[in-house]
Amino acid sequence: MAHTFVIFGASGDLTSRKLIPALFRLHQKGRLPEQTRIVGLARRAYDNDAWRDLLARSAAEFLGDKFNADQWREFAQNILYQQGDITVSADFAALKIFLEELEGGRSATRVYYLSTAPSLYGAAAASLGEHGMAEESSGARRVVIEKPFGVDLATAKTLNAVVHQVFEERQIYRIDHYLGKETVQNLLVLRFANSIFEPLWNRNYIDHVQITVAEEVTVGSRGGYYDSSGVLRDMFQNHLLQLMMITAMEAPARFEADLVRDEKVKVLRSIKPLTGADFACDTLRGQYRGYRDEENVPPDSQTATFAVLKLAIDNWRWTGVPFYLRSGKAMSCRSTQIVIQFREPPHMLFENKHPMSKVDNRLVIQIQPAEGIQLHFQTKAPDAGMQLRLTELDFRFQREFSGLMPDAYQRLLLDALIGDASLFARSDEVELAWGVIDPIIAAWQSPAAPPLEIYEPRLWGPPGAVRWMEKQHREWFDSCPILH
Numbered sequence: 001m002a003h004t005f006v007i008f009g010a011s012g013d014l015t016s017r018k019l020i021p022a023l024f025r026l027h028q029k030g031r032l033p034e035q036t037r038i039v040g041l042a043r044r045a046y047d048n049d050a051w052r053d054l055l056a057r058s059a060a061e062f063l064g065d066k067f068n069a070d071q072w073r074e075f076a077q078n079i080l081y082q083q084g085d086i087t088v089s090a091d092f093a094a095l096k097i098f099l100e101e102l103e104g105g106r107s108a109t110r111v112y113y114l115s116t117a118p119s120l121y122g123a124a125a126a127s128l129g130e131h132g133m134a135e136e137s138s139g140a141r142r143v144v145i146e147k148p149f150g151v152d153l154a155t156a157k158t159l160n161a162v163v164h165q166v167f168e169e170r171q172i173y174r175i176d177h178y179l180g181k182e183t184v185q186n187l188l189v190l191r192f193a194n195s196i197f198e199p200l201w202n203r204n205y206i207d208h209v210q211i212t213v214a215e216e217v218t219v220g221s222r223g224g225y226y227d228s229s230g231v232l233r234d235m236f237q238n239h240l241l242q243l244m245m246i247t248a249m250e251a252p253a254r255f256e257a258d259l260v261r262d263e264k265v266k267v268l269r270s271i272k273p274l275t276g277a278d279f280a281c282d283t284l285r286g287q288y289r290g291y292r293d294e295e296n297v298p299p300d301s302q303t304a305t306f307a308v309l310k311l312a313i314d315n316w317r318w319t320g321v322p323f324y325l326r327s328g329k330a331m332s333c334r335s336t337q338i339v340i341q342f343r344e345p346p347h348m349l350f351e352n353k354h355p356m357s358k359v360d361n362r363l364v365i366q367i368q369p370a371e372g373i374q375l376h377f378q379t380k381a382p383d384a385g386m387q388l389r390l391t392e393l394d395f396r397f398q399r400e401f402s403g404l405m406p407d408a409y410q411r412l413l414l415d416a417l418i419g420d421a422s423l424f425a426r427s428d429e430v431e432l433a434w435g436v437i438d439p440i441i442a443a444w445q446s447p448a449a450p451p452l453e454i455y456e457p458r459l460w461g462p463p464g465a466v467r468w469m470e471k472q473h474r475e476w477f478d479s480c481p482i483l484h
Contacts, residue, residue: 001033001035001107001108001109001139002034002035002036002037002103002106002107002108002109002139003033003035003036003037003108003109003110003111003417004036004037004039004099004102004103004108004109004110004111005023005036005037005038005039005110005111005113005413005417006039006040006041006095006099006110006111006112006113007019007038007039007040007041007113007115008041008042008086008112008113008114008115008116008124009041009042009086009114009115009116009117009120010040010041010042010051010081010115011040011042011043011044011046012042012115012116014115014146015040015055015115016054016055016058016059016062017058017062018177018407018409019113019115019409019413020038020055020058020059020079021058021059021062021063021407021409022407022409022410022413023036023038023075023413024059024063024067024071024072024075025063025066025406025407025410026410026413026414027071027074027075028066028068028071028075031414032414032417033109033417033418036078036417037078037079037080037102038078038079038080039080039081039082039098039099039102040079040080040081040082041081041082041083041084041086041091041095042081042083042084043083043084043085044083045083046081046083047081048079048080048081050081051079051081052076052079055076055079056072056076059072060072080102082094082095082098086116086120086123086124086127087120087123089127089130089131092127092128092130092131092133093131095133096131096132096133099133103138105138106138107138107139108138108139109139109140109141109142109417109419110133110139110140110141110142111142111143111144111416111417112124112128112133112141112142112143112144113143113144113416114143114144114145114146115146118146118148118149121145121149121159121163122158122159122162122163125143125162125163125165125166125167126162126165126166128143128166129165129166129167134166134167134171140171140419141167141171142167142171142172142173142416142419143163143167143171143172143173144173144174144175144416145163145172145173145174145175146175147174147175147176147238148229148233148237148238149174149425149430150430150434151229151233152434152438152441153431153434153435153438156430156431156434157431160427160430160431164427169426169427170421172427173415173416173421173424174424174425174426174427174430175412175416175424176238176239176242176424176425177408177409177412178238178239178242178243178336178367178408179242179246179408179412179423179424180407180408180409180410180411180412180423181367181368181371181408182371182397182406183365183366183367183368183371183372183373183397184243184246184367185411185423186371186373186397187246187247187338187365188246188255190365190373191251192251200342201317201340202317202318203317203318203319203320203321204343205342205343206321206340206341206342206343207321207341207342207343207344207360207474208321208322208323208324208341208474209244209247209248209321209322209323209324209338209339209340209341210324210326210337210338210339210341210476210477211240211243211244211247211323211324211325211326211337211338211339212326212327212335212336212337212339212476212477213235213239213240213243213326213327213336214326214327214328214331214332214333214334214335214336214460215327215328215329215330215331215334216330216331216332216333216334216458217329217330217334218288218290218291218294218329218330218457219291219294219297219305219329220294220295221295223294223295223296223297224295224296224297226297226303226305227296227297227298227301227303229303230303230304230305230441231285231304231305231306231307231327231328231329232304232307232437232440232441232444233437233441235327236307236309236325236327236437237433237434237436237437238425238433239327240325240327241268241325241433241436241437242425243336243338243367244267244311244323244325245264245267245268245429246264247323247338247340248267248313248317248318248323249263249264249266249267250263250266250317251263255422256422257420257421257422257424258426260422261421261422261425261426261429264429265426265428265429265432266315267313268429268432268433268435268436269432270313270314270315270318271311271312271313271314271436272311272312272313272314273436273439274439274440274443279439279440279443279444279448279449279450280448280449280450282309282310282311283307283308283309283310283440283443283444283450284307284308284450284453284462284464284465284468285304285306285307285308285444285449285450285451285452285453286304286305286306286307286328286452286453286454286455286461286462286464286465287301287302287303287304287305287306287452287453287454287455288305288306288328288329288330288454288455288456288457289454289455289456289457290330290457291303291305291330302452304444304452305328305329305330306327306328306329306331306455306461306462306465307325307326307327307328308324308325308326308461308465308468309324309325309326309440310322310323310324311323311325311436322472324469326461326465326476328455328461330455330457330458331457331458331459331460331461332458332459332460332478332480333480334368334369335366335368335369335479335480336366336367336368337364337365337366337367337477338364338365338367339362339363339364339365339477340362340363340364340365341360341362341474341477342360342361342362342363343360344360361375361376361377361378362375362376362477363375363376364376364477370396370397370398371396371397371398372394372395372396372397372398373394373395374392374393374394374395375392375393375394376390376391376392377390377391377393378390378391379391411423412424453465460476460478
């Protein structure tokens, strides 16, 4: 069956930097479904050749030595451009005619990718419905929606309602590129395809879980957007809660989209709501020094660029195991990792002889920049009596598998084309995630908000975050990427 991939907002940065390079790599690997055509729609006046030339230059830049001119010419034959404005209904009518002529009246799967400003998502979906472009009598119709999906629970519900007037939930693919990363997918395999971890993956053996998304970059030119968003909307509602769900979920009966997402939703439903003094005790916020000097940032801004949340999952597996979610900008390095910190042994046999050698076991799942898994455990140092040493076993994708790691968009775009929604968010999942974050945002805007701590760039956040963790008799795993 033919496939048509329609990109709204095709002249934007996401198209040239991520979407087209990912589709081209799928073509190079022979994974792009046969008869796949890519249609871009934007307001700028390009013809097919001009847009192809523009995309060729950007693909060559972003793919480097993976770009092949001969393969590109073959791929580019199926790239087409249609000028149009997403806010003009008549342009959707013209696009409909264009697509029907392109498909020649034959059955074809269509994927509409909304690579536009989030404020246009609802209008685009409504126009697709108005012109009958979501109707499936001549093939599947799907819509891919980028984050952010709303800016709070109320706007997420409104957007869901608008999109649901046109598309059924099974047709909607809410994308979070973190779920396309190999290590995130490998976490599912690590947990559910191996018998050695499941007996340990619970409150009896795990002391706590740390999930960190550290960004080395500052806000830069995105100050205007970021100051209205902040770290909770930008990172926690989507990326960090997604990683938490996959870490904590139960095994689905089968690896099918709805069953996987059912288990993820159960995690969100089990998160204990923060109330009263919890917001001061279990959250921490900071702002890097110099943020208020960024372009389009008010000089008295109280927007947090760093946050820590301590969340509890009240279910049989996780009761009593705190989940520490942490993210910030202008930090020591770029690193995304999940740390499973195991409990200390019930009897410390060697503690009296070598008290400084005790380090509890931990499993470190590194998601970026390098991708891999490392297990920390104690061994005896050779020729040193009973002196202990922390030792690592590690798995690195780049060492075990040849070639570059695929960009996350390759997996996600292919799944959208073939109709696998396992790694995409469902409407109830999005709304429940906002239900976790909204009360924290509201509390931070109240007079009782925890203080906004200023931290120096290139550190691991405010010094208060270290003291906060020490009061709980724990410590952060502050390590720049352990795998390279």
